[in-house]
Amino acid sequence: MEKFSIAWYQANPDYVKAQNEIYDKKYPLHWKRKGDKDYWKTKVQAHKIRAEKLNRLPRWADEQEIEQVFRDAPDEATIDHEFPLQGELVSGLHVAGNLQYLTTKENASKNNKFKPRRFVINRASISLF
Numbered sequence: 001m002e003k004f005s006i007a008w009y010q011a012n013p014d015y016v017k018a019q020n021e022i023y024d025k026k027y028p029l030h031w032k033r034k035g036d037k038d039y040w041k042t043k044v045q046a047h048k049i050r051a052e053k054l055n056r057l058p059r060w061a062d063e064q065e066i067e068q069v070f071r072d073a074p075d076e077a078t079i080d081h082e083f084p085l086q087g088e089l090v091s092g093l094h095v096a097g098n099l100q101y102l103t104t105k106e107n108a109s110k111n112n113k114f115k116p117r118r119f120v121i122n123r124a125s126i127s128l129f
Contacts (some may be wrong), residue, residue: 004099014068038071056085058093065096077101086110 009016027045044067051057073079080102083092092098092114102110 005044010074021029040073041067041069044070047079051085053084054085056091059091059097061095066094066099068101073101076103078107080107080110084111087114090114 015085027049047070048057048063048066078101080100081092081094081098082100083090083098085091085094
């Protein structure tokens with residue numbers, strides 16, 4: 001498969017260049033790296049692209065609120081969806097209320113899973129899912 005891809009790219013350089021230019025215009029921040037000014041904008045964009053591809057970005061999502069979550073993130077934190085965008089039990093949306101800060105280790109151990117929780121409200125036990 002990899003050999004086919006390399007050969008195809010080499011055989012179609014004009015098409016590849018045109019597609020890259022379209023992508024660069026649509027997503028101008030995708031080349032920013034950690035440590036660059038406004039790096040958080042790159043993370044916002046990457047999450048948005050993925051959510052759009054998975055059809056998990058509702059029209060009513062408040063993009064400014066989502067950006068604020070990324071802007072306020074601690075340097076050592078990763079931003080994760082509490083309800084995974086592609087979960088087995090439940091799938092969440094790309095909205096500010098579904099975003100959480102985790103360490104890299106916590107995020108890796110979560111492994112795209114949602115763990116139901118038990119809540120106690122007024123001495124009554126309530127299970128979600």
